[in-house]
Amino acid sequence: MCLSTGSLNAQSSITVNGIVTDAEGIGLPGATILEKGTSNGSTTDFDGNFNMSVAGKSTLVVSYVGYKTQEVAVNNRTSIAIKLVEDAAALDEVVVVGYGARRKSDLTGSISSVSAKDFENQPLVRAEDALQSRTAGVNVSKNSGAPGGDIKIRIRGSNSITGNNQPLVVIDGIIGGDLASLNTNDIQSIDVLKDASATAIYGSRGSNGVIMVTTKRGKSGMPQVNVNYFLSSSVVPKKYDLLSPSEFVAFAGGAATIVNGGADYQDEYFRPAITNNVQVTASGKEGRLNYFISGNMVNQEGIIINTDYQRYSLRSNLSVDITDKFTVGLNIYGSKEDSHNLIAGGTRGAQDVRGGVQAILGWNPAVNYINPDGTYNLQNSYGSILVNPIAVQKERDGNDVTNNLNTNLTLGYNFNDNFNFTLLAGSSQKILNSEVFNGIPDGSIILPASANFGSRRTEDYQLSNILTWNKDFGTTNIKLTGIYELQSSTFKSAGFNSTNYIFSGLKDAFYLAELGSNQTVNANKNKSAIDSYVVRAEVNFADNLFATATMRVDESSRFRKGNRTGYFPSVSAGYNIGNLFLKDDSFLNSLKFRAGYGETGNQNIAPYSTYQELETGMNFPFNGSALNIGLGFGGLVDENLTWETTKQFNAGLDFRMANGRINLSLDWYKKNTVDLLLEKPVLASNGGGTILTNIGEVENTGVDVTLSATVINSENFKWNSDLTMSFVKNNVVDLGGPDQIVTPAPFNPAGGSSNWFLLKVGEPLGNFYGYQYLGADANGAAQYSTDQGIIGNGTPNFTWGLNNTLSYKNWDLNLLFRGVHGYDVLNSTLGIIRLATGNITVPTSAEVLDPASPKTGNNNLNSTRNIEDGSFIRLSNLSLGYTLPSVKGFANSVKIYVSGQNLFTITDYKGYDPEVSSVGVTSSDVTASFDAGALPNPRTVTFGVNIGF
Numbered sequence: 001m002c003l004s005t006g007s008l009n010a011q012s013s014i015t016v017n018g019i020v021t022d023a024e025g026i027g028l029p030g031a032t033i034l035e036k037g038t039s040n041g042s043t044t045d046f047d048g049n050f051n052m053s054v055a056g057k058s059t060l061v062v063s064y065v066g067y068k069t070q071e072v073a074v075n076n077r078t079s080i081a082i083k084l085v086e087d088a089a090a091l092d093e094v095v096v097v098g099y100g101a102r103r104k105s106d107l108t109g110s111i112s113s114v115s116a117k118d119f120e121n122q123p124l125v126r127a128e129d130a131l132q133s134r135t136a137g138v139n140v141s142k143n144s145g146a147p148g149g150d151i152k153i154r155i156r157g158s159n160s161i162t163g164n165n166q167p168l169v170v171i172d173g174i175i176g177g178d179l180a181s182l183n184t185n186d187i188q189s190i191d192v193l194k195d196a197s198a199t200a201i202y203g204s205r206g207s208n209g210v211i212m213v214t215t216k217r218g219k220s221g222m223p224q225v226n227v228n229y230f231l232s233s234s235v236v237p238k239k240y241d242l243l244s245p246s247e248f249v250a251f252a253g254g255a256a257t258i259v260n261g262g263a264d265y266q267d268e269y270f271r272p273a274i275t276n277n278v279q280v281t282a283s284g285k286e287g288r289l290n291y292f293i294s295g296n297m298v299n300q301e302g303i304i305i306n307t308d309y310q311r312y313s314l315r316s317n318l319s320v321d322i323t324d325k326f327t328v329g330l331n332i333y334g335s336k337e338d339s340h341n342l343i344a345g346g347t348r349g350a351q352d353v354r355g356g357v358q359a360i361l362g363w364n365p366a367v368n369y370i371n372p373d374g375t376y377n378l379q380n381s382y383g384s385i386l387v388n389p390i391a392v393q394k395e396r397d398g399n400d401v402t403n404n405l406n407t408n409l410t411l412g413y414n415f416n417d418n419f420n421f422t423l424l425a426g427s428s429q430k431i432l433n434s435e436v437f438n439g440i441p442d443g444s445i446i447l448p449a450s451a452n453f454g455s456r457r458t459e460d461y462q463l464s465n466i467l468t469w470n471k472d473f474g475t476t477n478i479k480l481t482g483i484y485e486l487q488s489s490t491f492k493s494a495g496f497n498s499t500n501y502i503f504s505g506l507k508d509a510f511y512l513a514e515l516g517s518n519q520t521v522n523a524n525k526n527k528s529a530i531d532s533y534v535v536r537a538e539v540n541f542a543d544n545l546f547a548t549a550t551m552r553v554d555e556s557s558r559f560r561k562g563n564r565t566g567y568f569p570s571v572s573a574g575y576n577i578g579n580l581f582l583k584d585d586s587f588l589n590s591l592k593f594r595a596g597y598g599e600t601g602n603q604n605i606a607p608y609s610t611y612q613e614l615e616t617g618m619n620f621p622f623n624g625s626a627l628n629i630g631l632g633f634g635g636l637v638d639e640n641l642t643w644e645t646t647k648q649f650n651a652g653l654d655f656r657m658a659n660g661r662i663n664l665s666l667d668w669y670k671k672n673t674v675d676l677l678l679e680k681p682v683l684a685s686n687g688g689g690t691i692l693t694n695i696g697e698v699e700n701t702g703v704d705v706t707l708s709a710t711v712i713n714s715e716n717f718k719w720n721s722d723l724t725m726s727f728v729k730n731n732v733v734d735l736g737g738p739d740q741i742v743t744p745a746p747f748n749p750a751g752g753s754s755n756w757f758l759l760k761v762g763e764p765l766g767n768f769y770g771y772q773y774l775g776a777d778a779n780g781a782a783q784y785s786t787d788q789g790i791i792g793n794g795t796p797n798f799t800w801g802l803n804n805t806l807s808y809k810n811w812d813l814n815l816l817f818r819g820v821h822g823y824d825v826l827n828s829t830l831g832i833i834r835l836a837t838g839n840i841t842v843p844t845s846a847e848v849l850d851p852a853s854p855k856t857g858n859n860n861l862n863s864t865r866n867i868e869d870g871s872f873i874r875l876s877n878l879s880l881g882y883t884l885p886s887v888k889g890f891a892n893s894v895k896i897y898v899s900g901q902n903l904f905t906i907t908d909y910k911g912y913d914p915e916v917s918s919v920g921v922t923s924s925d926v927t928a929s930f931d932a933g934a935l936p937n938p939r940t941v942t943f944g945v946n947i948g949f
Contacts, residue, residue: 096191136725195667235939404429637691
């Protein structure tokens, strides 16, 4: 009997290692596992894994919010895979909150989420497109229609006046990711942290909001291979109304004639562009190994002649359960991007007065760009006096080649069911080489051949040590997180410029830079680092009251000792107030109130900005004749420069109705950015120029609305609809002294003065500054007011998106609409070509045929004539797909689809596109919505197929 009893006791307790997943095999973090009839329990980690000691013949009760509770018999098994089924009446997704994840129902801050399912019916080349119109409080604008061009993202308005307002990107826990190089098919989910109670976990990096990207991992079950391919054709959606060759000759008068039939320069410059996109993935789980491997090739022509973009990428996401307690994960991602003649994030077309959009609109349409013998007509006395833009664009050869390598190593160790440690080590290597050659055959006098080269290398490293303690005390759950983090960044650059070549017409002359008569070289290097300590406490009282408190302390090397440390606290809470009065059969199922306050910082200044520098290029003839290389005074610096701080309060209500078929979230926020890192003018008596210092304040207040509904959910027909709306009011509270500051445009395509923008206390960023247009006088000359003032504003105050997905049996349909309202655009593109000034001797716009339109005047003046309403409504995506019912012997699934992007736009704007801007996305928002030859977003039609094996 004693031997039998001992044998039974030995068998009664075993260690179970398991994983809890959803129907697609994705691990569910935070799921609860209880040994039935006991108080013995555990929770799953971030990947859905758990281990616990239980009786061999026991039953496990597995529960997770949004999924049906499941009972699983152990039967002496030591390895158990549990797949939970969604409970449509209580579905609750998991969101990434930074250094961890939480159930959406437990959130106390403001977070918007997009999953791969949300954009699977839209063919995407860029990850930013997945966010556009799908996330309240997030405005995503394509400033340029150039493939590979930069995309502007603003979360709840603009904080900084002269600094960068782009949000922080975190990919798989590694800070400072690049969305542009990311393969969209690798994305599992995107979570946007909007309010300070959510972003404070990233302290000095989170002032502009945080975009958290989680890439895919392997799923349990059979290995899966997927091949996705789509082919797109893109065209310019509209054209400017210009004078025909005969109309131009008649208007110009004099000796103007039609040469070789003339030309439509818009037709010669723009073209239909083809895009090929191939994505291949392999994923699965074999024993303790979980893997996801992907490859992507994008070959995208630009809608401008002689432009294109390629991207190649490879990803490997691996994780291994070394033991029951120890897990190792390794993510490696490499990409190569090659942009041909699309320099500077796609804004080159705007600033290129010789070969850009502005140049082709202003050239003489009566003169064909090419002669019968194949030579170019390089110059003409009418229209633009600059060199022929078609020749410039055809003969230029500029290439930006970017190589990225990102590595992410994760080590996780569970000391017990409640206590674990995670080490996250990441590195990012980015090398950008730019090779540019400009030259025209037989045109060396008109446009001397030139070449320049630049190489930039950025190396970022991150080491995060994360300790987490999580324990249930009956109905109360407490989670504590402690973090110590190190980040460092090194930047190196070098380059040369060579002009006035002794010959032209040879593109390989780029590699013969020594033949230029004017040569310059440059080089630079800087380093910076951040030391960080973070403590976060999360409390859940009976799934009814939730509270979160965070303190992050950052020490940045970009400031001097004594000013380096920034303290960024936050506190937030949520309460299910619906539990006080709602009944089980109510239409309103739950009502939750959230409120929070937090502070985040901005240290976005160049390294060594608080130290006096000597500038190069200040050469001087010390002997009275020949110039000698010299250094000079680099301007004043503020040695006490410190953090720019954003303080934000958020209050929200979450409604859940009709058994989860309707969900509504309302958020009101107010955020004030103080101690701005702002360039302050210096009196001429003190040397002039500007000094970077901590002055000024900007305020943003607004409302975010998210409404999602399952309109129809029958066996064969389903209709899901999501509406997002964002209202934001931006206001300059203080400029540190003056009430207003006149600001020049980044450039003026017509030359001359360009003080076209104004900063003013009590007004939003992006004010246009100029004259009132009074019409034409009796002689046809444009007349303006004598005084200047605010004549418009380029900052939108209302954006919305409406996403509808319908499915009937094997058919699916997606329609995504978006709208942007309450802003103006400075249409310098049109302003330059409808009056003759500077480089334009004869206007080319068809407006001059209107008798009431002025025929002469100064097109360098900014006036209300150039300010247009930029508001628009756009059909961003329309997709129709069909999944083949049976493909036995070939594949597990095959889906074919056709889609269109930017199919139509409703707007009063006269230009190509009200969304684009000639200002870079990281430039100051003081000069927002400035169209000076910006490249329009194309209209695109796509055909694609997705195959699963």
